[in-house]
Amino acid sequence: MNAPAVCSPLSDHPLRRELNDEAHARPFEPLATPARLSFVAYLHRNASAEQEQWLVGELCAWADVPPPQPGCVHFSTRLGALRFKWARHAEYSSMTVIADGGVAESFAVTALAELPADWLAQLPGNVLHAAHALLLSDDALPTGIEEISARYFGGNDLIGAGLGDGAGRAFTDFRIGPDGFSRYVVGNGTMGRRQAGRMLQRLFEIDSYRMLALLALPVAKSISPELADADRELAELTSAMSAARQDDEPLLLDRLTQLAARIESALSRTDFRFSAAHAYHEIVRRRVAELRETRVQGVQPFTEFVERRLSPAMDTCESVARRQRVLAARVARASSLLRTRVEITHERQNQQLLASMDRRAHLQLRLQETVEGLSVAAITYYTVGLVGYLGKGVKAVGVPVDAELLTAIAIPVVALTVAWGLRRFRRSLVAQA
Structure with missing residues (x-):
């Protein structure tokens, strides 16, 4: 009997392993019930990846655990009784602190408070979203919505729903408390450790990406008056074009060129922000859909809150972005028309010049x-x-x-x-x- 042939090693694409590992990047942290969590997301405009890795390394030195490897963009470790996770994304970084077991009935003792105060003081700032969360057994949650609101959210109106087709419940008020943190309470019915971790991570990401998407709204509001002025000026210029004399055409063309430059400048300043807002809005919608909500009587679900509070802002940003592009196209058409008129005038002058030269040549x-x-x-x-x-x-x-x-x-x-x-x-x- 012949031995099976030994296949030669395959030649991999240079990016095969990197692309495959991307599917496993930033994994969800499995959560035991009960647990306390603290989540902070901050824009890393003023902090490089190396600075953040150094900061995480300082925390690891405090707990006497190995630091992250150079160049990594996500890192998780255990700090004694705590678990710590750090991830760097395109525009922001996030860190999650998890304290398993021993959950109090309120947010008086948070997971983040167990980290060194001097280390927390070194965080780069630009906090976009910060939240504390309690993961409890669903039996430990009060049955009444009013009681849940009074105990955990100071009596505020709640947003919440059943999670995972009824495997748990989640509640929040989407408000920033006096301590600068939002609050989430999750009741675990039949969720496993990994499903509970995924659900908490999705809740944190919904608020984080919602805030990232809303960064475009102030930009849209600030650029709107500039677009209105440009629209009025374009209307004046197009009206003046119809009655313009030959001597006025170069001046009109110069003004149109300056107007086009202003609009293109506005586009370059805002295009990335509007495009990012659109992408973040889609991520929020996907994260909400992944919750697989079931309605809790008397509570506004996450889907409804996002659609009512985020979609109008995104529609405003989309409208302003579309208005910019339409205005740029109108200016380009007006410039083309006027440039055509100028070129026709020049051609007519050239024809007259050539005719004059022809007469002179004939006389010569x-x-x-x-x-x-x-x-x-x-x-x-x-x-x-x-x-x-x-x-x-x-x-x-x-x-x-x-x-x-x-x-x-x-x-x-x-x-x-x-x-x-x-x-x-x-x-x-x-x-x-």
């Missing part, structure tokens, strides 16, 4: 022909004179020659010869040109 040709005739007469006159002198000289030496007859005969011969020579010379010059 007539003058040249006149001068050529005079040249033939002058050359003939001097040449015949030389022939006459030659005849007189020959007669003086005794040769019987009639000098006057010789001169008369030489006139047509010399004239025709000179005229033929000049014409041939002119044709030679034309052929060379």
